Amino acid sequence: xxxxxxxxxxxxxxxxxxxxxxxxxxxxxxxxxxxxxxxxxxxxxxxxxxxxxxxxxxxxxxxxxxxxxxxxxxxxxxxxxxxxxxxxxxxxxxxxxxxxxxxxxxxxxxxxxxxxxxxxxxxxxxxxxxxxxxxxxxxxxxxxxxxxxxxxxxxxxxxxxxxxx
Amino acid sequence: xxxxxxxxxxxxxxxxxxxxxxxxxxxxxxxxxxxxxxxxxxxxxxxxxxxxxxxxxxxxxxxxxxxxxxxxxxxxxxxxxxxxxxxxxxxxxxxxxxxxxxxxxxxxxxxxxxxxxxxxxxxxxxxxxxxxxxxxxxxxxxxxxxxxxxxxxxxxxxxxxxxxxxxxxxxxxxxxx
Numbered sequence: 001x002x003x004x005x006x007x008x009x010x011x012x013x014x015x016x017x018x019x020x021x022x023x024x025x026x027x028x029x030x031x032x033x034x035x036x037x038x039x040x041x042x043x044x045x046x047x048x049x050x051x052x053x054x055x056x057x058x059x060x061x062x063x064x065x066x067x068x069x070x071x072x073x074x075x076x077x078x079x080x081x082x083x084x085x086x087x088x089x090x091x092x093x094x095x096x097x098x099x100x101x102x103x104x105x106x107x108x109x110x111x112x113x114x115x116x117x118x119x120x121x122x123x124x125x126x127x128x129x130x131x132x133x134x135x136x137x138x139x140x141x142x143x144x145x146x147x148x149x150x151x152x153x154x155x156x157x158x159x160x161x162x163x164x165x
Numbered sequence: 166x167x168x169x170x171x172x173x174x175x176x177x178x179x180x181x182x183x184x185x186x187x188x189x190x191x192x193x194x195x196x197x198x199x200x201x202x203x204x205x206x207x208x209x210x211x212x213x214x215x216x217x218x219x220x221x222x223x224x225x226x227x228x229x230x231x232x233x234x235x236x237x238x239x240x241x242x243x244x245x246x247x248x249x250x251x252x253x254x255x256x257x258x259x260x261x262x263x264x265x266x267x268x269x270x271x272x273x274x275x276x277x278x279x280x281x282x283x284x285x286x287x288x289x290x291x292x293x294x295x296x297x298x299x300x301x302x303x304x305x306x307x308x309x310x311x312x313x314x315x316x317x318x319x320x321x322x323x324x325x326x327x328x329x330x331x332x333x334x335x336x337x338x339x340x341x342x
Contacts, residue, residue, distance in 0.1 A: 091297040093194060095194045
């Protein structure tokens with residue numbers, strides 16, 4: 001008897017939990033597929049300011065929920081992408097955009113990686129050139145003879161022994 | 166000589182940039198609203214719902230809008246500073262009670278003191294969106310013409326009051342209405 005009660009209690013608990021989870025899912029009724037696509041595109045491109053490395057689609061913060069609602073209602077009013085993006089930028093700045101516009105402030109952000117790439121290529125080119133120019137001088141006769149002697153001495157085991165001592 | 170100086174120089178440049186990065190706060194996003202007119206709103210008063218609060222009421226004055234909520238933990242740290250600002254300097258601080266329950270907000274103020282000349286009750290957080298609020302508490306300074314001149318994100322501390330807020334307010338007080 002007690003067992004049955006516990007099991008029922010557990011089932012009820014699990015069911016109520018899943019209902020709570022259901023409540024967390026946002027259900028938006030779009031009047032057309034283009035509107036739905038517009039919504040999904042926008043919430044993926046707009047950044048959440050609370051959890052800064054998430055977009056509005058990923059974030060579960062209260063602000064992200066509110067802003068998703070705002071995007072949804074603006075789409076239903078028939079606002080265009082740029083209307084909605086402008087609305088967000090006017091309030092939160094370029095920071096809300098994952099692809100910020102090209103401006104003096106964002107110049108380094110856009111061009112920086114290419115500058116670094118250029119410097120790296122330049123460095124490699126200089127490095128290779130410098131190594132090519134050095135150490136290719138001809139050996140003098142004396143040096144060639146010295147090298148020959150060394151090689152010859154290596155071929156006789158005695159000499160190696162002698163060198164080691 | 167260069168062989169040793171070049172990596173050292175490169176290292177120094179890295180150190181400078183990394184230490185600059187350490188002193189920056191990634192949570193502090195500059196507000197595009199600075200220098201612009203304070204976004205209009207009409208909201209019921211927290212204490213008396215029949216009363217309407219709007220920024221127009223404070224035109225011609227220098228005032229602060231402080232966004233707070235009873236659920237906001239760092240607002241607790243900030244509150245004594247606001248109380249002092251209101252008492253000592255007689256600043257006009259308007260509260261924006263953001264996404265809070267009316268009773269919670271009222272009892273919070275009863276417990277901790279009320280530094281606000283009035284409190285707008287923003288249950289839905291829609292006015293918060295218009296003001297670009299993303300991290301409560303936030304504090305805005307609005308000049309006599311109704312323009313936002315400064316924004317502080319996060320709890321206001323004494324250092325912020327001395328170094329930024331009071332000098333800014335004294336400067337704005339001298340401006341013509």
